[in-house]
Amino acid sequence: MKDLETSWSADSATHWEIGGNLSVNKSKADFFPKAVELQKRIGAAGFAIVVNSRALGNASPLKIIMSNSSFERDEYANSAIESLSATLSAHINKSPNPVYWTESGEDANFITSIGPAKPIDAEGAAISGLAFPVHLGGKQSGMAIYFSPSIKITRDMLFDIHRKVFVILRELLKIEMLARTDSVSINVRETECLQYAGNGLTSDEISEMLNLSVHTVNAHLSSATTKLDSVNRIQAIAKAIRLGLIT
Numbered sequence: 001m002k003d004l005e006t007s008w009s010a011d012s013a014t015h016w017e018i019g020g021n022l023s024v025n026k027s028k029a030d031f032f033p034k035a036v037e038l039q040k041r042i043g044a045a046g047f048a049i050v051v052n053s054r055a056l057g058n059a060s061p062l063k064i065i066m067s068n069s070s071f072e073r074d075e076y077a078n079s080a081i082e083s084l085s086a087t088l089s090a091h092i093n094k095s096p097n098p099v100y101w102t103e104s105g106e107d108a109n110f111i112t113s114i115g116p117a118k119p120i121d122a123e124g125a126a127i128s129g130l131a132f133p134v135h136l137g138g139k140q141s142g143m144a145i146y147f148s149p150s151i152k153i154t155r156d157m158l159f160d161i162h163r164k165v166f167v168i169l170r171e172l173l174k175i176e177m178l179a180r181t182d183s184v185s186i187n188v189r190e191t192e193c194l195q196y197a198g199n200g201l202t203s204d205e206i207s208e209m210l211n212l213s214v215h216t217v218n219a220h221l222s223s224a225t226t227k228l229d230s231v232n233r234i235q236a237i238a239k240a241i242r243l244g245l246i247t
Helices: 004-011 028-042 074-094 155-183 188-198 203-210 214-227 233-242
Strands: 046-052 062-067 099-101 129-135 141-147
Touching: 028 046, 028 062, 028 141, 028 155, 046 074, 046 155, 062 074, 062 155, 074 099, 074 129, 074 141, 129 155, 141 155, 188 203, 188 214, 188 233, 203 214, 214 233
Parallel strands: none
Antiparallel strands: 046 062, 046 141, 099 129, 129 141
16 A cells, blocks of 8 residues: 555645635636645545535535546445535534544445544445535535545644645635625625615615615615525625625
8 A cells, every 4th residue: 555654745845825815816627636636645536525505505505616526436425425415514513623434334444543533423325535624714614525445644644634625625615705706796786785784774874874765775785685695684794795795
């Protein structure tokens, strides 16, 4: 078996930057090689990067935004994500620790237990996996999941990979949110009314600020709420803040 510790040491000086605005003029494809680099470092057969799609306004708990489907057990990986979706989504929301699970069956190869990675129950899983959760504040969260019949990783590698996963997910979430922002077309007046409402002003106060009737202000707020696919003004304000439409 390949000496993964030696591989990690040799590659640890590669150009990974923490901070900066890496997503400027970037697309998802720019981050695929970095995710593959981590896959090779771990010795995994493939990976999937998922986000908690509630942050993007969707109903499904997890959404795959990038994956490497070139490995022979791809169908097992997809099945594992589907079957573990609720468990992984719940973990993302409560803990920053990496988690791992082992495939079922007598011949299962177990991932080496390295703190702070924690085991989770994955009864019936067709392939072992190791997942790195990332929290970016608010409802923005995601996870990089690496699949393999056998994954062995040192403690130093675990921390280093988790740090790099944070970089990848931070940038991919920016790209996802920017794409969603581009699809929302609230006009200037709707944005102004929503901003003032977010600042705590009432419709009467907003009407005075903008020299509009209260009826017109409420119409703008109602239109913005509909465009943002929200059930009320409060939810529309929260979503507009997440999308960067207002502050």
